Every structure is written in structure tokens, then in C-alpha cells.
Amino acid sequence: MEVVDIHASCDHEFIAKVEEESEQKVRLCYQCGNCTAGCPYTFVYDIPVSQVMRLVQAGQKERLLSCKSIWLCATCESCTTRCPNEIDVARIMDVLRHMARREGYVAEKNVKKFWDTFLDSVEKHGRVFEMGLLATYVAKTGRFWTDMELGPKILPKGKLSFKPHEIQGKDKVAEIFKRFREMQQ
Amino acid sequence: MSTYAYYPGCSGLGTSQEYESSTRAVCRALGVKLVDIPDWSCCGSTPAHTVDHLLSSALAARNLALAEDLDAAAVITPCPSCLTNLKVAVHRMSDREFRMQVNKLLDKPVDRSTPVKSVLQVLAEDVGPETVAEMLPHKPLAGLKVAPYYGCIMNRPPEVMQFDDHENPMAMDNLMAALGAEVLPFPLKVECCGASYGVARKDIVAKLSGKLLQAAEDLGAHAVVTACPLCQMNLDLRQGQASSAAGHKFQLPVFYYTQLIGLALGVPQSELGLSKLCVNPRLALDAMHAVQAEKREQEAKKEAAKQIHKAKAA
Amino acid sequence: MKIGVFVCHCGSNIGGTVDAARVAEASREFPDVVFTSDTMYACSEPGQDGIIQAIKDNQLDGVVVSSCTPRMHEPTFRRTVERAGLNRFMFEMANIREHVSWIGKDKEANTNKAIELTGIAVEKLRRDQPLFAKQFDINKRVLVIGGGVAGIQAALDCADGDREVVLVERESTIGGKMAKLDKTFPTVDCSSCILGPKMVDVAQHPKIQLYAMAEVEEIGGYVGNYEVKIRRKAPYVNWDLCTGCGLCMEKCPSKKSTDRFNEQVGSTTAINIPFPQAIPKKAVIDPKFCIKLTKGKCGICAKICPTKAIVFDQREEIISESVGAIVAATGYDLFDISKYGEYGGGRLPDVITGLQYERLLSASGPTGGHVKRPSDGKEPKTIVFVQCVGSRDKSVDRPYCSGFCCMYTAKQAILTKDHIPDSSSYVFYMDIRSPGKMYDEFTRRAMEEYGTQYVRGRVSMIYPQGDKLMVRGADTLMGTQVEVEADLVVLAAGAEAAVGAPQLAEKLRISYDKYGFFMESHPKLRPVETNTAGVYLAGSCQGPKDIPASVAQGSAAAAKVLALFAKDKLENDPMISLVDMKRCVGCGKCVRVCPFGAIKEIDVRGEPKAEVIETVCQGCGLCTATCPQGAIQLSHFTDNQILAEVNALCQL
Amino acid sequence: MTILTQLKEQITAQLPKLDMVIGWEQGYDALHATPLFMRAAEDVERLQIGPLSVHNTATYLTGLRNKKVGLVVKGCDSRAVVQLQQEGLIDRENVVVFGFPCDGVADLTKVRRLIGDVGRVEEVETTPTELRLRVDGREEQVAMSDVMADKCRRCQYPNALVHDHFAGKPREPHATSDDYTDVQEFESQSLETRFEHWKSEMSRCIRCYACRNACPMCVCRDHCIAQSRDPHWVTQDDMVREKWMFQVIHAMHLAGRCVECGECQRACPVDIPILALKRKMNKEIKEVFNYDAGVDPQAIPPLLSFQVEEENINERGW
Amino acid sequence: MPALAGKELRIVGFLCNWCSYGGADTAGVGRFSQPTDLRIIRVPCSGRINPLFVAKTLLSGADGVLVSGCHPRDCHYAEGNFYARRRLEVFKRFLPTMGIDPDRFEYTWVSASEGQRWQKVVTTFTEQIHKLGPAPRFGFAHEQNPATAAAC
Secondary structure, three states: OOOOOOOOOOOHHHHHHHHHHHOOOHHHOOOOOHHHHHOOOHHHOOOOHHHHHHHHHOOOHHHHHOOOHHHHOOOOOHHHHHOOOOOOHHHHHHHHHHHHHHOOOOOOHHHHHHHHHHHHHHHHHOOOOHHHHHHHHHHHHOOOOOOHHHHHHHHHHOOOOOOOOOOOOHHHHHHHHHHHHHHHO | OOEEEEOOOHHHHOOOHHHHHHHHHHHHHOOOEEEEOOOOOOOOHHHHHHHOHHHHHHHHHHHHHHHHOOOOOEEEEOOHHHHHHHHHHHHHHOOHHHHHHHHHHOOOOOOOOOOEEEHHHHHHHHHOHHHHHHHOOOOOOOOOEEEEEOOOOOOOOHHHHOOOOOOOOOHHHHHHHHOOOEEOOOOOOOOOOOOOHHHHOHHHHHHHHHHHHHHHHHOOOOEEEEOOHHHHHHHHOOHHHHHHHHOOOOOOOEEEHHHHHHHHHOOOHHHHOHHHOOOOOHHHHHHHHHHHHHHHHHHHHHHHHHHHHHHHHO | OOEEEEEEOOOHHHHOOOOHHHHHHHHOOOOOEEEEEEEOOOOOHHHHHHHHHHHHHHOOOEEEEEEOOHHHHHHHHHHHHHHOOOOOOOEEEEEOHHHHHOOOOOHHHHHHHHHHHHHHHHHHHHOOOOOOOOEEEOOOEEEEEOOOHHHHHHHHHHHHOOOEEEEEOOOOOOOOOHHHOOEEOOOOEEHHHHHHHHHHHHHHOOOEEEEOOEEEEEEEEEOOEEEEEEEEOOOOEOOOOOOOOOHHHHHOOOOOEEOOOOOOOOEEOOEEOOOOOOOOOOOEEOOOOOHHHHHOOOOHHHHHOOOOOEOOOOOOEEEEEEEOEEEEOOOEEEOOHHHOHHHOOOOOOOEEEHHHHHHHHOOOOOOOOOOOOOOOOOOOOEEEEEEEEOOOEHHHOEOOOOOOHHHHHHHHHHHHHHHOOOOEEEEEEOOOOOOOOOHHHHHHHHHHOOOOEEEEOOEEEEEEEOOEEEEEEEEOOOOEEEEEEEOEEEEEEOEEEOOOHHHHHHHHOOOEOOOOOEOOOEOOOEOOEOOOOOEEEOHHHHOOOOHHHHHHHHHHHHHHHHHHHOOOEEEOOOOOEEEOOOOOOOOOHHHHHOOOOOEEEEEEOOEEEEEEOOOOOOOOOHHHHHOOOOOEEEOOOOHHHHHHHHHHHHOO | OOHHHHHHHHHHHHHHHOOEEEEEEEOOOOOOEEEEEEOOHHHHOOOOOOOOOOOOHHHHHHHHOOOOEEEEEOHHHHHHHHHHHHOOOOOHHHEEEEEOOOOOOEOHHHHHHHHOOOOOOOEEEEOOOEEEEEEOOEEEEEEHHHHEOHHHHOOOOOOOOOOOEEOOOOOOOOOOOOOOHHHHHHHOOOHHHHHHHHHHHHHOOOOOOHHHHHOOOOOOHHHOOOOOOOOOOOOOOOOHHHHHHHHHHHHHHOOOOOOOOOHHHHHOOOOOOOHHHHHHHHHHHHHHHOOOOOOOOOOOOHHHOOOOOOOOOOOOEO | OOOOOOOOOOEEEEEEOOOHHHHHHHHHHOOOOOOOOEEEEEEOOHHHOOHHHHHHHHHOOOOEEEEEEOOOOOOOOOOHHHHHHHHHHHHHHHHHHHOOOHHHEEEEEOOOOOHHHHHHHHHHHHHHHHHHOOOOOOOOHHHHOHHHHHHO
């Protein structure tokens, strides 16, 4: 395992940015591990959430933004709810994800693609078009076999519409995305 | 009772049609007046807040702004994911600066702080299980053993959601008990089912939902009851995937709580949408009927014994 | 008037961020100031000698010391000026340390502020008058509130010092929390075996009057002369007749009564003696469960009592006692574990508190010392201990460390192995706090000799799985989530202020912190004194403490009481209100508002006037702020003094 | 029988038992009344009541503490009696109160503003709606509605609240509540305007202390802190600040005690509108403690008592 | 010695000895840094604080006045702060009519243990006063009356 120079490698600007965007004080974390203890996703994480917190405290930007964990957090709020120091840990995970996106880190490509496809669908139709979302996702990832076995289960139920539910104000919704992008720049 | 601005959520038009139709039917039957938010749009759900909190709040807030014209007591929605996005938007917009930022993204700005609740909260608090129980003195769901599963974000984080006990919620338990059902102390009421990872990482959902199904099965549940479209889909549609991952075949019907209330209240099948469930609900309902029949038989026997006893005494 | 100003550097404490020399120099410009100097440590012996010398050399009439808070060294310097022949009230302090040098780094602003604070002290001093104390008698009896180990120690030490003691205990027996413990760390002594003899001493000591089942209702008066009303609850048993034979308990048919002594592990009879070593060993009826008292029928105990001690219509009574000093030793209570919904405390029968576990371990407990879990009476094989439940947790408003949980958990893990050799114990901890003599060695033994598995991390949730409890936590050292299937979970519930502590503090007129623990006079140097003269603290009422610390404080409080009682007369604080008879119009507003009844109306040539009872006045000055014509003035804080301070600050 | 005749009869009957009865008579001219101290039966003849009986007779009470005194009172005067009794500053058994229904008094400053400073008024005829003044042989008429004192327009207590004798029948109150619109209007101006208002008004103060001397609740008299060195609250410097400080002291000392008789402002020779300060204080006392001074002799003044949990004060503070 | 011109405003605090003065000491002991504007006058009890002291201070040229006592029910003298609370509240409400911004005067409760709270109170209040800026003055004596100014 590599030796970390905790002085030289600590990115203070990064810590400040995380604190600013999340409105949380990462210094409050005393590493009790309660977030890791409660997190249902620990089994798929490459870095458990309490160590994510520690790495934020230590300003280890690169390791954090390139990790899988931040893409696999489902924001189930168990960490936030049980944190003895009242840190909104889930929000910090969200903020790390935002930063990773902005800086082009994607450790879980399919997860990101699914979310992007979802938002594309919203931007286009105003509401999510489930069938279209799946189709686009499959096309983008090339994972044609995924969930194939579910087709016979769900299709006969007649729940999935093959046409999007367009809303009248869909351009207004698209406008929200547009203004957001402008604001980002 | 007050009028509520109703936000159905996108999945209500698709994968959770039966939740949507049974919710409307149950609200009608219990006198909860719903007025749809006109031309509502997607709240942004999980994907939006993973991109940006401002965008996420703006997508939700568009609907809050539209709801303001309805002058309703509250905006209500059946879906916890929509609920979270709407509530977080309201919560964070109590900060003036943030609200101004959000309004910059919107055509119609938000100027009021409208309370947002789940339909479950309205049924549990504004209607109340007592009222439901009074309407159903014959306890139509007696004998049905249910495991109520709330999902992870119906009550969390408590500062934002402001509803029920965040570790051991009881709203659905109490409503189910009001129907006569036998409510099991489901230990994983607020544990996550895998959320929206079904498509991109179905291994996660299979494992987490499998845990939940296992716990329900261990308790001897006839069915799981949910209040969330995503939870229901993960537990029901993906039950086969969970079975494969666990190496153990689950056969647990997964109801929406509104379907069971509707069933008890005598809502027509077309609105209940029981046929839209993947795991056959008959499994649970048959078990319930069997219990009920057995109970009737026992009572009849008791009654007969009494009669004989009386006759002898006479 | 000739005034000397002494500016203290306090090493670098003040000197670091205040230019003390400049403060001294600038002070020379203040009216009446004839001498100034800056000194390294004004409170040191050479510092004080310097002040005395300057007073003598310059014939000073008054002295200002600009240094630390007057709450620290005002008494010191008062004695200094007195040694130089001045009246001790011809002295003022400017607080340029706590209020200046320690709270900012801007030396220019600090120096300027220090000069101004010195300036207002000079203005106040210019209007000071010599004041003289009055003497009054002292009642040499002491009230000890709380009969836990701290209160017991304080009572015994005072009584051994030949002073009469009134000991008031809320429960029906003394002994407190210590009496409930099975063993004590780190010696693993039997708790009731070491406490028992002390309890017996209390019962037998001729100088101790014990009121059990009693609470302090009202406290009036002041140091040396407190009047206390004690509410003694009705045990429904004439304790003069009760011999503690226990026959009644054997026959009582109401067996589902709350067992407070056993922390509600199991239940007890409605008429009850909490434990065999109880002092006083007297029966008490719980009126909530007694069939006679709730339904009017039964009365079996009355029938079989050999001394006819049962009195169903007994009423509570109010007892008055006069004392000169009070020791508060009201201890602590346990954090309510049901506040952690995720742990299921209160919901899951096999999730219990550490104190409940003590009762399960204790041979005098409800299971006779056999560890059986509450749900089904089975002997647990896997026991999980969770630390910091209601400690170090801001989210439940308990950010403080309860101090003793680490140690009792280690003890319980050791005892568990002794009781059930084939058991495994897991302790989830965040940090191990064991800074006492032989303490750390003890926790090491739990791990090294007894094989207790210490897991560094908190527990996130506990849920039933079959007849087991699934404990899900983190092992932060392994960097992973862990699960243990437990038979029994023991939560190390933190300590919190005793129920009713704030209300008692209000009666005692002492301060308490936001958690309800009583405030000591000084955290380092006056740990058992309060800011109310004659009221002392012992034990956990001041903050969580283990047994040796509580006992030490009990003795310390007793030493303070005995020192107070060594005098035959006390002197009042002469900073009291005085009435200017000419100005008083006899409207009685001061009489009405005085919290101490220290002002009476008198008749002066047919005119009503107010008069201050000098030994009763506590010097709050409420009357001065009330009197419209300013006829009653609080000495040393007169209107003119405060106005002069205002003028010095504002009319620049 | 007129109310005045009835009143005179009652006074005459009681006078032998009293050291004096205080009422009003004509002063230096027909428009200006002056307090009347009736000691003998013939003094009673000079008694007059009506819109010119402006003085608060209770003002004299504390100075006559050991005497048996009769007092003719308007409603507002009676509130001062109640307040003095409540504060234990008079012995109620030494005071005999003669009440009558008061239709309101004229504000002579308003009269002067209407008709100018006309000099000696020879005769005044009062009707329920008008004052008719004869000056230099000519007649001036002013409508009562134009000159009635502001305090009378909002008066809720026109009949003596305490009395031992009452002449005539009690009348309806002039108003049923006080919404303090005057205070609100004043406060609707900018802070600077308000500050400058007082700065300029107070610059006219001549420090005669007529306001204080006319106040029935100013019981310190010779020991008023405005003029003492110990305590030295106010200096003798000729500065607006010192004058203003005195008015603040007066208002604070009256907090929860002022019965709004308006004597302070009426007595002011330079017409400084100082009643506004007391009005403000009363408004806040009413809002915070729901308390009116001089209404209930058994009440405890709000600033001499407290509640552990205050209903209208944020307990945890700022 | 004027308050550091431009940097500081004149803020006067009246603190009870037992709680708030102790709280300010605790803040000092904890090195909780604070703005330097505040000058503390120590009194035994908040009940000693006649609201007229606040009036006098404001009229004498202070830009802000802060009063702090023991929390209600914790008064060292049992009741002083209860009376203070009523009197100070009434006085604060009186200020608008005087033409003085009521935000220039605050009263609060800080216990001897609440060093951090004291830091927050001082910081917030000082910021509040700086936001309001210097208080309007009556002018110095000599501006009003040269004759008396000479006598000063």
C-alpha cells in the first residue's frame, strides 16, 4: 500500500468546496462508522462511506472522485438519519457525485448512463417515458440482454405505454434544463 | 375534509398504474378530495439530484408553483421519491437565496411555501385508521398476514420528512390493522430495496430486495405491503432475480397498501388493479380466505357445542 | 482621592495581545490617578507586595488592578489592599484577560479596550465607599440531599466531624445507583458488600437524621441560616413499627408491581422492601399496584403484619428543618434508550441497559445472579455490548462523554465470561476511555484474558431475526460493515442529570448547565462549591462520575461544610442595599419585589419608610432598579457608580 | 335637579366630616378653571363642573395623605385615585370620592388655535355641543367636537370608577376601545423623522417640570431624580439630551401606572406633545400584559410582578 | 480616547455577575474570538439593570446596548431576571417612538457555562450594530450651547 503524505496531498480547496456545496462541516465527523454500519450498499462499495468522510477530511480528491461508491449511493438517507454528529452524509455523497461529473470522473458508467437517459427523457417529454427510457438506455449501453426475462412478466400487464405522455408545458421543462446549463457556464 | 393538490408522479402512468388507480379510488371512498396539478411534470427523481441540487429543486418546484393556483391544503403524492424531491425543494427553498436561484430557472416562480405530504400521511393522519376501522366493522382482511415495508425515504431524513417514527414507522401498520389484517413486526421497514439500480446494477437490487423478502418470509407473511412504486417493482417484478441471487424461490405477493384498503372497502377490481401484479396475489388472498374459513368453522363448532351443552342442561 | 492603577501582563496571557505598559501609561490621564505600573503577575507574591508598597509610598486611597476576571482574583486583591491598610472595598478590577486579550488578536484594539475598561474601573472606584461587614450567627447543621454513595460519604464525614446531618433520600432506601451494581471496576469487588457497611453506619450514626422517601420542597434563607421544608411521601407503613421482617412481601397477592430497584427487570410485590440490605429496611406500598388502595379490597398485609404497621390512610407530611449548609448529591439518571429507534430499546425485550444487566448479574437480582435474557429466560451465549448510547452524540443532545461506561462495559464483559464460560462477548466502541488507576489494565484484561471481542465502530441497527437479534455495525479498523447474531444486547446507556435536577437547582438558587448538571464555582479550583454560599456539590449531580470520584467529592464537600462550621459567626457581604430615609416616600415597591423579604416597612415619625435587614439582603439590587426616586441604593453598585461607568464609556 | 346641584348637596352634606373637598371653580377668566379647595359650605357655591374642569383633582392627594379629603372626579381623575390606592400611596378610607358623568373636557390649546389668543374671556356658556365665549363684548362660538381633548374622544371610563357618591346617571363611554392609531401614525414615519421630531420638540423645553408637577402619579415630588445629585441621572447642562432623558425617565416611571389623564401635556407651557410617550408606553403595556392602569385597585402593576413563563415575551431571549 | 475611529462602534453591555459575566469569562477561557467593540459593565443581577441605564447609555452616544442575565428560572437571586425581562421588554418596545432603532438594544440570557453562546451573541449583536451604523446623536454640548460647553 502506498504511503500518503498527508500534508502535501491534502487538497484544502477541495475540502472547502465540498463543505460549501454540501453546507456540511466535514470536521464534525469523528469516524464512529455509523454510516458504514447502516449503509445497505457497503457490499458493493470500493470505499465504505465512513472512509469517504475520512478521505474528504484528508482532502484526498483524486481517490474520492474516481471511486465507485459515490455512484452507488442510492441516497437512502440511513447515514444522514443516524449520524450522531448530524452530518448530512448523503448530501456529501451527492456533492461528490456532482464534482465527479463536472470533472469527468465516471467509475460506474452504466449508472451514469441510466440517470442521463432518464433526464433526457424528462427534458424531451416533460415526464419520464419509461419504455423510451429503457430502449434508449439499452441502445446506449448495448446491454441487450439486460432484464430480458422481465419482458414477458411486465408487457402483458399493459402498463408500459409505447407512446410518451407528452405534457403541454414540456418546452417549459426543457427551458429549466437550458437555463440550468447556461447558469453552469 | 380539505382539498389536496394531487401529484401522481410519472410511474403512475406506467409501471405503477395499479397504485395510481387504487390511490384515487381509496381517496374517493374515504372522502379525500384530490385535484390534479394541471400539466404536472417530472419531479426529477433520483437522477436529478445526482446531477445538481438546484436543477433537482427546480424540476420539483415547477409543480409547486403550478399547485399554488389550486389553493389546496397541501400538495400530496403517493410516490416517496416524488415526495422527497418536492419536500427537499420546499425545505431548501426556505432559504431566500436558494429560492431566488430556483426561481431563476422557472417561468412561473414559487412564492409560497406549500406543505407537501404523502398520500399515506393524509390517510394516516387526516383520515386516520380509526375512521377506516369504523367503516369496516367486519374486518374484511382478517387472517391476512402482512409485512408492511415503508422503504427508505418515506420517513427519512426526519428533519425534512416530518412524518411518523423514522426508525419504526407505524402509519401503514395501523391502517392494515384497521382492515383486520394481522400485521407482523417487520424488522426491515426502512431498509433500502436497491432503489433505482434495477436497470444499471440489478445485482444490487436482487441482493437487497432478497433480504427483505427473506425477512418477510421468515416472519410467515402472506404478503408484503408497500407504499412505493420503486420498492414494489423491485420486490415484485424482480422477485425472480432476487430468488436466483438467493438460491431460494420466493413466492410472496407484493401489494400496494392502497390496493388492500381498496379491497377491504370494496373498490371495483378494475381500479384495484390486482391483475397487474406479477406475483399472483391469489397466493395471499387464498391463504387469508383459508384462515377465515377455518375460523368460521371453529366458531361454528363452538356454537354447536354450546347448543348441545344448553340442550343437555335443559 | 489618590488612585493607583496596576496593569498585569499575566505573562503573555495579557501581554501577548495587549500593550500593558501603554495601558498603565494611559491610565495616568484618568482623574485622581496618581500612580500606575505594569507588572508581570499582579497576583503573585511580588506582584501583591508591589501593590502594598505603592499604596504605602503614595498614600493611595484606592486601587485598580487590570488583569483577569474579578470572579477569579477579586478576593485575592481585596485581601492585598486590606493588608496595606485600605478598606477592601476601595478596590476595583478591570477584566482585560477573559474579556480582552483572550478573545481577539488585534493588539491596537485590545490595548484601547483595556485602557477604556481600566477607565471605567477608575470611575467606579472614585465613587466607592469603605464598607464593613456585619456578623451573624450560624446554624451548624447540614442538609445532604441524596443518599447515593456521594451523599452517604458527605453525611458520614460531617457526622464524624460532630455536626448534625439531615439526609434526604427520594427513594425508600439509600444506596443510590451503587447499590444496584453487582461488582465494581477495576477491583471486581462486590458492590453491595463495600457499600453496605457505610449504609449501616448512616442508619446507626446518632448525628444523622435520615428521611427516606422524601424530597426537598422549599428552601429559604441564606448561608448559615437555611430553612428547609421536606416533603415526606407516604409509605403507607408506620416505619416506627415496621421491623422489615418481609412477611408482607411473601403474602402480597399483587405481584406485577414495577420493580424500580431492579430497573424493571421482572416485577415485584405491591408492598416491598427493595433489597435485603436496604437502609432503612422498611416496607413501602406502591399505591399504583396495591389492591387495597386501588380497589378497596385485600388488606392481607395488614392482617399478617406482626407489628400492625400497615396504615392505608397514611398521608404525606411536610417537615421543617433549619440548617446552615447544604450538600447536593442527587446523582444521575440513565439516558432513555428508546430514543434510539434503530436499536429497538423498549421495543425488543432482549435489548437492555447496562444497569439492567447489572441486576441480571447480581446474586440479589431477580434472576438470582443467573444471566437469563428477559424474553424467554434462556441463557445468552452471544452478548453484544454497544457503547456510547446517549453519550458523545449531538443528535440526541448528549454530546458529552459519560465517563464510566467504557469501564463498566469491560467489567460486564469480564463478568459475563465468569457467569457463562462458553459465551462470546462483543463490544462496539468508538474510543476506550480508561484514564484511572488500574483502569486501562482492566480493559486490556477484558480483551487479553477474557477474550472479549472489541469492535471499533458504532452500531447502526438491531433487529430481530428469529429468536436472535441481528446487530449490524461497522468495524472501522477493518473498514467494513459487520454483523453479529446476538442473544442479548446490552446498551451502555449514558448518564444524564437526575430527573428534577433543574427544579432542585432553582430551589437552591444554584446554576445548572444545559443538560441539568449543577454548576460548580470554578471547574478547576472550586469543584465542590457553588456560587451560592453554603451550598456544595458532591458526585454525579455536577457531571457524570465513577464511584471513587463521587466518594472523593462527598468527602470534599464535607470538608467545606466543616470548615464553614468551624466559625461561630459569619460575616455578611456588605455589598447590600441601604435606604436614604430622606428620599424614601414609603411606597413599598422595594418591599414588594425583594426576593428575600429583606426589606421591611418601618414607621419614622408617622411616615412609612423602607428599611433593609442587613444580614438578609443578598445584594441583587432589584430594589435599586425599582425605586423611582433612587432612595434605596445598592452599595458598591450605586446608580451613580453605574452612571459614571456609562459616562466614561459614552461621553468621549 | 341638575347634576351640579345634586353634587353640591352631596358635598355640603359630607363636608363637616372632611378636612376639604377638591373640585373646580372659575379661574382668572371665564375660560380658565382652577382647582377649588372647599373647606366651608360657602366654598361649595363656587364649584363648577363641565368641559372647563380640566385639572386632575387626584394630583393633590398624596400631599394630603394624613387629611380626610373629598374629591370631585372625572372618570380619568378617578383612575388616578384607583392607581394611587393600588400602590398604597393613599389610604382609601381617608378619601371620599364624588363622581359625576363626564361629557369630556375642552383642550384649551385647541381653543386658542381656533380663535387665537383672545385675552380675557368674560363669560363662557357651555352647551352639549358648543362653547360660547364672550370676549370684549363679541361672541365666539366653537363646536365641542372641534376642541374636545383627544383623551376624551377615546375615553372608555367617563364615570368615576370608584366613588362614594355619584351625581346624575352614569353615561355611555365615548369609545369602547383604543386602537392607538395616533401612536401607529407617529411610528409610520421614518426613524430619523421621529428622532428629529423629539430633538426639535425637546429643544423648546424650559425645564419647568410643570409636566411632572401636574402628574398625579409623580409621587417622588421633592425627591425626583431629575434634580438630585445622588443619584445623578440628569445633569443641569442646558442640553436637549438632558431634557429628553427626563422625559424618558418620566415615561419609564409611568410604565404600567399612567392613567392617561393628559395633565403632563396640558400643563406644558410650550405645548410639547409629551403625552405621546405615555400613550406609546400604555400601548405596549396593554399588548404585552393586557393591562390597564387605574382600573382595578387590587391589581398588581405589571412591572412589579412577573410570570415564570411570560405569554408575550420570548422566554429564551434574543 | 474615541472608539477606534472607523473600526469600532460604541457598544455597551450590562452583564449579571453570576451567569453572563461568567459566560463571557468562559468564552475568554475557551479563546472564543469576538469583535472588540463591546465594553462590559458588571452588575450583580439583571434585576439591577434599570432600563433607564440603557436609555442613558443610548442617549449618551452609544450605538448599541446589550443586556445579558441568567436564563429565566436560573437567577442567582431567584427572581431578578424575571423582573428584568418585563422591564427590558417594555423598554425595547418603547424605543421606536423615541426614534431609536429597537435593534440597537437587545437583552438575552447566557449562563456561565455558555461560552460559545456568548461568542455568538457578541458576534451577532456587533454585526447587527455595524449594519445599523453609528447612532444618531444629539450633538456635543458645545454644538448646542457654547456657553455651557465652556464650563465643561
